[in-house]
Amino acid sequence: MPLKLRGNPSRKTYSEVNMVTIKQVSEKAGVSSATVSRVINNTGTVKEKTRELVMAAMAELGYRHNVVAASLASNxxxxxxxxxxxxxxxxxxxxxxxxxxxxxxxxxxxxxxxxxxxxxxxxxxxxxxxxxxxxxxxxxxxxxxxxxxxxxxxxxxxxxxxxxxxxxxxxxxxxxDNVKGGYLASRHLLDIGHTQIAYIAGSLFKADGKNRLTGHQQALADMGVEYTDNLTYEGNFQAKSGTEGIRALVARGAKFTAVACANDEMASGAMIALRELGRRVPEDVSVIGFDNVDFASYLSPGLTTIDYPxxxxxxxxxxxxxxxxxxxxxxxxxxxxxxxxxxxxxxxxxx
Amino acid sequence: MPLKLRGNPSRKTYSEVNMVTIKQVSEKAGVSSATVSRVINNTGTVKEKTRELVMAAMAELGYRHNVVAASLASNxxxxxxxxxxxxxxxxxxxxxxxxxxxxxxxxxxxxxxxxxxxxxxxxxxxxxxxxxxxxxxxxxxxxxxxxxxxxxxxxxxxxxxxxxxxxxxxxxxxxxDNVKGGYLASRHLLDIGHTQIAYIAGSLFKADGKNRLTGHQQALADMGVEYTDNLTYEGNFQAKSGTEGIRALVARGAKFTAVACANDEMASGAMIALRELGRRVPEDVSVIGFDNVDFASYLSPGLTTIDYPxxxxxxxxxxxxxxxxxxxxxxxxxxxxxxxxxxxxxxxxxx
DNA sequence: GCTTCAATTGTAAGCGCTTTCATTTTTTAT
DNA sequence: ATAAAAAATGAAAGCGCTTACAATTGAAGC
CATH class of the missing domain: 3.40.50.2300 (Response regulator)
Structure with missing residues (x-):
């Protein structure tokens, strides 16, 4: 004997209402359900004639494939x-x-x-x-x-x-390749003539943060500029830590004409601090970010950065x-x- | 006779490898599969003792519920x-x-x-x-x-x-409520004393664009300021059209001390044009956006805007x-x- | 016309789970 | 202790589909 209907009978949901099955389609089209499955999935061989028959039946009945059932069966x-x-x-x-x-x-x-x-x-x-x-x-x-x-x-x-x-x-x-990114950023700064480059790092317990810093160091080394911890500040990838980074750097008497940041948010924060200190960007201090986030181009001036694809x-x-x-x-x-x-x-x- | 295994036999995917079923769990626990289902779904009544039995069996076998099968059965x-x-x-x-x-x-x-x-x-x-x-x-x-x-x-x-x-x-x-948002923006401008307010609208074939403009007009009306098409420019919600809007407005000789924009991107574009024209924000011209997108706070000065929750x-x-x-x-x-x-x-x- | 082989279709056994109904066990009341 | 009620469990019928295999049909070759 058949089971009763399931689900809350008081509200007909879409799935209860519209439940045309492959079986019904197969009957209307006068074929087996296997054949209907074949035309749906376009597998196996189906004669063009029967295929049209099935398509018509599906259209007429408003059939909708049940992907859940298909998933279960096909794994x-x-x-x-x-x-x-x-x-x-x-x-x-x-x-x-x-x-x-x-x-x-x-x-x-x-x-x-x-x-x-x-x-x-x-x-x-x-x-x-x-x-x-x-x-x-x-x-x-x-x-x-x-x-x-x-x-x-x-x-x-x-x-x-x-x-x-x-x-x-x-x-x-x-x-x-975050190392390469870090390298590219600082290398750019070096290439245009900077030698006193501050670095605002991301959280160094994160691989990204560490690798970007490594790239920075490699660029310095490649160009014969000595790296010093005094010019590096460890931020946390948030805008605020960029602001704090600049303040801290200045407070400890660090001299720099450019600052590379491990991401754009911190670069943006750094620019705010620089402005507060009356240092113009880029005339007095160059700034470079990392990630090329959406808003990088909306800042003014537009932020030079490293594109993260x-x-x-x-x-x-x-x-x-x-x-x-x-x-x-x-x-x-x-x-x-x-x-x-x-x-x-x-x-x-x-x- | 049982069917053969399905799928590509050359590579064991996760699902082929790890296929402990409710049936196996039920056998190991010495109960029926219905009971296992009950403990999994926490439905029906299951004695605490059997429940533990089932849990243990599941853990031992490394059972993972198959949501696809459950979905098919439960709809x-x-x-x-x-x-x-x-x-x-x-x-x-x-x-x-x-x-x-x-x-x-x-x-x-x-x-x-x-x-x-x-x-x-x-x-x-x-x-x-x-x-x-x-x-x-x-x-x-x-x-x-x-x-x-x-x-x-x-x-x-x-x-x-x-x-x-x-x-x-x-x-x-x-x-x-976009009308209200448009209203709030212009009302703010009016409240702080502006009467010559330019409006850079969004695409007017979109409901948002139209409603925001309507709000702007209502605010003007409420405060007894006459609305004029001469102070309105129809943009397309892109930053560039904000820039173009300001240029067009200025070109047609519009006089304004404030500009309301239908979104932040256009406001940002407007600020760029204003800067080009030597007009300071907010000293010479106030600007207000709409949406409060991420970068609104990164602009400088930070963009006053309407928050879209x-x-x-x-x-x-x-x-x-x-x-x-x-x-x-x-x-x-x-x-x-x-x-x-x-x-x-x-x-x-x-x- | 008859075989052979390929193309097409059908049959039916699952996929792993939920859930109804019946049955068994346990508890409660008398 | 015993009947009645409640709680716990089990049996089994699907959910709608895919697919291995068998069966059928059709075309080609001789």
């Missing part, structure tokens, strides 16, 4: 799980935008989750996405350990880690997935992307 | 489909962030799609999300007609339209869904949100 969800620290700000939107663009054409979708830079939450979210049987994961996670991620890969989880490099699973990583990283991640998980061919991707210098108005030769 | 996916025009920029990230925060606690997830302000694409995306059996949709769509959306609602699709108001389905809409709109949408679709109680939400004035440095009384 493929055509869904990519995406973990980012936060959704606000322009960085992750740009990255996801890059991914989405590439995935849309392949009819894949993204299931989004935020990790809040908290190991516990990051793990829970990864878990949830795995429970939802995502075909692959794209992870920008900051708190979880390298080991944890390596482990997932070894368990056979298809994942790509973005903006982070882990030796053991380098093949699953797509990241920016974040959208490209997002699309590389998509291509990785398309090739590795879905077997689409000719999807090329690189693992380490290069930053490049964006010249605007905050740098000029010292007087 | 609920715990997934919200989200359509936004684009992912880049900070606006939609902030909105989705607001939604995500509210949904995370309820263990719902978001499936993201972009509509690119193209009716065809928007429809396809809505369709795809429906095929994936999202329990509800949150839509910021710009190209699709009111009628189309009304129709969906009438078909029983659970959806909430954000940043757009449609009379017939007002209950499904969450939007900003976009994150709040995102969270309201989540609450709507939580209450209406999932029956969670005490999830309050408003349909029309109010903007408010953010005072920074670009406005002052005329000299």
């Amino acid at each position: 493929k969800t055509h869904t990519i799980g995406y973990v980012v620290p936060e959704l606000h700000g322009s960085f992750f939107g740009a990255m996801m935008g890059g991914t989405e663009q590439a995935l849309r054409q392949a009819k894949k979708h993204m299931l989004i989750a935020t990790g809040h830079s908290d190991a516990q939450i990051e793990k829970e979210q990864i878990d949830a996405l795995l429970s939802r049987r995502c075909d692959a994961l794209i992870l920008h996670v900051e708190a979880v350990s390298d080991e944890y991620l390596v482990n997932l890969v070894q368990q056979g989880v298809e994942l790509v880690v973005v903006n982070r490099f882990i030796e053991e699973i380098g093949d699953n990583c797509i990241s920016l 974040v959208q490209k990283i997002g699309s590389m991640a998509a291509h990785w997935v398309l090739e590795r998980v879905y077997g689409h061919i000719r999807h090329e991707y690189q693992h380490i992307l290069s930053p490049r210098l964006i010249l605007r108005g905050t740098t000029s030769s010292p007087e | 609920k996916t715990h997934t919200i489909g989200y359509v936004v025009p684009e992912l880049h920029g900070s606006f939609f990230g902030a909105m989705m962030g607001g939604t995500e925060q509210a949904l995370r606690q309820a263990k719902k997830h978001m499936l993201i799609a972009t509509g690119h302000s193209d009716a065809q694409i928007e429809k396809e995306q809505i369709d795809a999300l429906l095929s994936r059996r999202c329990d509800a949709l949150i839509l910021h769509v710009e190209a699709v007609s009111d009628e189309y959306l009304v129709n969906l609602v009438q078909q029983g699709v659970e959806l909430v339209v954000v940043n757009r108001f449609i009379e017939e389905i007002g209950d499904n809409c969450i939007s900003l 976009v994150q709040k709109i995102g969270s309201m949408a989540a609450h709507w869904v939580l209450e209406r679709v999932y029956g969670h109680i005490r999830h309050e939400y408003q349909h029309i949100l109010s903007p408010r004035l953010i005072l920074r440095g670009t406005t002052s009384s005329p000299e």
Whole structure:
């Protein structure tokens, strides 16, 4: 005997109302449900005539494919799980935008989750996405350990880690060459004649912060300028710490004609402090940022900075997935992307 | 006879490897699979003792719930489909962030799609999300007609339209009072003594653009200042059109001591043009924007503007869904949100 | 016309879970 | 102790689809 209807009978939701199945279509078209499935998925061989028959039946009944059922049966969800620290700000939107663009054409979708830079939450979210049987994961996670991620890969989880490099699973990583970026920034300053260059670093416990500083040091070394801790201030990637950095540097009597910052927010903060101190940018002090965030061009003068090709990283991640998980061919991707210098108005030769 | 294994046998994906089922758990625990399901979902009544037994079996086997199968059986996916025009920029990230925060606690997830302000694409995306059996949709769509959306609602699709108001389905809409925002901006300018106020409008074929201008006109009327087209320029919401707006206004001989812009980008553009013309902000000309985007506070002087509570709109949408679709109680939400004035440095009384 | 092989279609067994209903066990009241 | 009520559990029928395999049809070759 048949079961009763499920769900709350008092409110007809969309899914209860519109539930034309493949079975009904097959009956109306006078074929088997297997054939209907074949035309839906465009698999197997179907005679043009029957195909039209099925299409007509689907149209007439207003059939809508049930992807959930298909996923269960085929063990493929055509869904990519995406973990980012936060959704606000322009960085992750740009990255996801890059991914989405590439995935849309392949009819894949993204299931989004935020990790809040908290190991516990990051793990829970990864878990949830795995429970939802995502075909692959794209992870920008900051708190979880390298080991944890390596482990997932070894368990056979298809994942790509973005903006982070882990030796053991380098093949699953797509990241920016931050050392090179740091190098490019300071090298630019050196090239236009500066030798007294202050550096406002990002949090040094973060790989980005450390690597960018390393690049700065390499540039100095390459050009025969001695590096001194006295000209370096460790900020925390927030605008405010840029302001504080300048004040601290000046307070300790540091002399500089240029300041390189580990990101644009801090550069913006630094410019505020410089203005307060009556130092003009770029006439008295040149400033260079890092990331090339949206507002960099809105500052005045426009901020010279290092471009972080974040959208490209997002699309590389998509291509990785398309090739590795879905077997689409000719999807090329690189693992380490290069930053490049964006010249605007905050740098000029010292007087 | 049993079917053969499916999928590509050459590469063991995660899902092929780790496929402990509820059945196996039930056997190990010596209970039926129904009971296992009960403990997983915390439904029905399960004795504490058996519950522990099941938990232990799950832990030992490394069981992972298969949400896809559960969705098929229960006809609920715990997934919200989200359509936004684009992912880049900070606006939609902030909105989705607001939604995500509210949904995370309820263990719902978001499936993201972009509509690119193209009716065809928007429809396809809505369709795809429906095929994936999202329990509800949150839509910021710009190209699709009111009628189309009304129709969906009438078909029983659970959806909430954000940043757009449609009379017939007002209950499904969450939007900003743009007229009020426009009013607030110009009213502020009037209150501090300006009477010659230029207005750089957004695209007037868009509801936002039109409503904000209406607010501006109402403020003028309220304060007994006559409105004149000569002081209004229709831009397109891009920074450049703000620059062009000022130039055009000046070129046509318009006299003004303040300029209200329909968004922050145009305000930023306007400031650039003003600077070119040697007019100081705010000493010679006051400027006010609209939206309070991220970079508004980074400009110098900081941009006085109208706050668009976009994150709040995102969270309201989540609450709507939580209450209406999932029956969670005490999830309050408003349909029309109010903007408010953010005072920074670009406005002052005329000299 | 008859075989052979390829193209097309159908049959039916799952995919892993939820949920109704029936059954069994436990508790409570008398 | 015993009947009645409540709590806990189990059996099994789907949810709507995919897909291996079998069966059928059609075309080509001789």
